[in-house]
Amino acid sequence: MSYVDEIIDLVVEKNPAQPEFHQAVKEVLESLRVVVEAHEEEYRRDALLERMVNPERQIIFRVPWVDDKGQVQVNTAYRVQFNSAIGPYKGGLRLHPSVNLGIIKFLGFEQIFKNSLTGLPIGGGKGGSDFDPKGKSDREVMAFCQSFMTELTKYVGADTDVPAGDIGTGAREIGYMYGQYKRLTNRYEGVLTGKGLSYGGSLARKEATGYGLLYLTAEMLKSNGSSIEGKTVAVSGAGNVAIYAIQKAQQLGAKPVTCSDSTGWIYDPDGIDVELLKEVKEVKRARLTEYAAARPNAQYHEGKGVWSVKVDVALPCATQNELQLEDAKQLVANGCIAVCEGANMPTTLEATEYLQNNGVWFVPGKAANAGGVATSALEMSQNSERLHWTFEEVDGKLQQIMVNIFHNLDKAAKDYGMAGNYVAGANIAGFLKVAEAMTAQGIV
Numbered sequence: 001m002s003y004v005d006e007i008i009d010l011v012v013e014k015n016p017a018q019p020e021f022h023q024a025v026k027e028v029l030e031s032l033r034v035v036v037e038a039h040e041e042e043y044r045r046d047a048l049l050e051r052m053v054n055p056e057r058q059i060i061f062r063v064p065w066v067d068d069k070g071q072v073q074v075n076t077a078y079r080v081q082f083n084s085a086i087g088p089y090k091g092g093l094r095l096h097p098s099v100n101l102g103i104i105k106f107l108g109f110e111q112i113f114k115n116s117l118t119g120l121p122i123g124g125g126k127g128g129s130d131f132d133p134k135g136k137s138d139r140e141v142m143a144f145c146q147s148f149m150t151e152l153t154k155y156v157g158a159d160t161d162v163p164a165g166d167i168g169t170g171a172r173e174i175g176y177m178y179g180q181y182k183r184l185t186n187r188y189e190g191v192l193t194g195k196g197l198s199y200g201g202s203l204a205r206k207e208a209t210g211y212g213l214l215y216l217t218a219e220m221l222k223s224n225g226s227s228i229e230g231k232t233v234a235v236s237g238a239g240n241v242a243i244y245a246i247q248k249a250q251q252l253g254a255k256p257v258t259c260s261d262s263t264g265w266i267y268d269p270d271g272i273d274v275e276l277l278k279e280v281k282e283v284k285r286a287r288l289t290e291y292a293a294a295r296p297n298a299q300y301h302e303g304k305g306v307w308s309v310k311v312d313v314a315l316p317c318a319t320q321n322e323l324q325l326e327d328a329k330q331l332v333a334n335g336c337i338a339v340c341e342g343a344n345m346p347t348t349l350e351a352t353e354y355l356q357n358n359g360v361w362f363v364p365g366k367a368a369n370a371g372g373v374a375t376s377a378l379e380m381s382q383n384s385e386r387l388h389w390t391f392e393e394v395d396g397k398l399q400q401i402m403v404n405i406f407h408n409l410d411k412a413a414k415d416y417g418m419a420g421n422y423v424a425g426a427n428i429a430g431f432l433k434v435a436e437a438m439t440a441q442g443i444v
């Protein structure tokens with residue numbers, strides 16, 4: 001049996017009931033076959049793949065907090081410090097009721113290769129909790145965040161592990177966590193990114209994932225003789241990534257016509273009104289029905305459906321496995337030419353294969369959404385030198401990073417005889433740097 005197949009079997013056997021983690025490992029390892037075969041003896045001897053699929057450290061802890069009625073609530077929290085070969089652990093914190101160890105491991109595993117692709121010195125990690133910030137008062141969110149950080153403080157630090165936002169963790173949550181870290185350690189340091197601008201945050205970090213997604217999508221289309229300008233775009237989600245993807249798509253001359261949340265979706269044939277969307281989601285924290293109520297031409301539908309709209313480009317920006325085989329078929333039938341992932345692993349393996357086999361340019365999240373963590377690394381640099389850069393400076397670096405990521409993965413795919421397979425290109429380019437660093441550092 002090949003080394004890759006042995007490791008896939010091992011991961012499935014040793015990590016029962018973690019289907020998302022299995023999926024992420026399969027996607028990466030399947031496309032590394034040629035690379036692994038070329039180094040098989042050395043990698044086997046060093047158990048390189050066994051080490052790569054095993055987190056360096058996994059922390060699981062309880063988070064007790066008191067709700068507004070005086071009732072004690074208990075959540076479970078995780079921090080998976082997956083790989084520190086190329087830098088301190090770096091990755092977001094997800095707060096969503098669906099969070100479990102398998103979800104955090106899939107996200108942490110993806111983060112290793114994503115962070116490598118940025119070209120910046122950051123290792124891979126991820127964390128979170130099954131706490132649901134939705135419907136909680138600010139005081140309840142603060143109580144949770146303080147209790148969560150009281151424990152997490154023992155394991156993180158500006159040169160050790162630097163968490164950030166993800167689903168359910170935005171500026172408010174990062175602020176409460178930062179305050180508690182500072183209070184406990186008596187240190188004012190860049191232990192978290194995505195901070196507010198008044199206390200060490202970076203300009204353009206809020207916009208970075210969505211903007212970066214569009215910079216990469218535009219470069220990919222250009223390099224294939226097409227253009228983002230004039231394209232109709234379907235976006236899913238209505239959170240941090242989706243909002244700034246919609247905004248940048250408009251700035252680049254495209255027309256995003258959809259967005260969604262966990263209850264329903266919007267089709268706005270006039271193009272999404274991004275200021276209204278920001279008001280509904282960032283300020284009021286309300287449902288998309290409020291968006292529809294303020295836009296006479298917009299339609300609101302319950303449930304799923306953004307992939308049924310006829311568009312040129314699809315940008316899934318909500319959550320894992322939200323774009324399935326039936327959706328991929330619908331997109332292809334409607335003439336969609338490109339799918340670029342703003343979310344982490346939003347496309348199932350079957351849907352990815354169908355899109356690729358039907359001539360759709362497909363860029364995986366670990367490349368397409370890397371602008372967020374890349375700009376987090378720029379926030380770390382600014383914190384270390386105790387300076388602030390202008391919006392234009394950060395945004396300019398972000399653009400360059402996204403353009404470089406695309407060309408690196410495009411080249412890796414070509415070098416290994418898989419031209420146009422951006423999944424393979426991203427995995428190979430991300431993997432090679434980490435593998436080299438792990439080998440150089442010996443058996444640790």
Ligand code: NDP
Nearest residue numbers: 167168209237238239240241261262318319343344369372
């Ligand atoms: P937010 O919490 O800001 O927004 C998430 C959006 O997706 C919301 O509209 C939410 O709807 C929807 N959503 C979340 N979970 C589900 C679900 N199970 N079913 C349907 N809809 C859902 O998160 P972000 O925008 O930050 O993150 C979106 C994706 O992008 C995630 O996959 C994240 O890992 C990834 N990502 C984020 C980065 C960042 O910098 N923030 C960087 C790179 C990737 P509702 O509000 O109703 O729950």
Ligand code: 2IT
Nearest residue numbers: 091092164166372373376
């Ligand atoms: O998935 C991701 O890359 C993020 N949620 C951002 C991580 C970060 O450290 O900025």
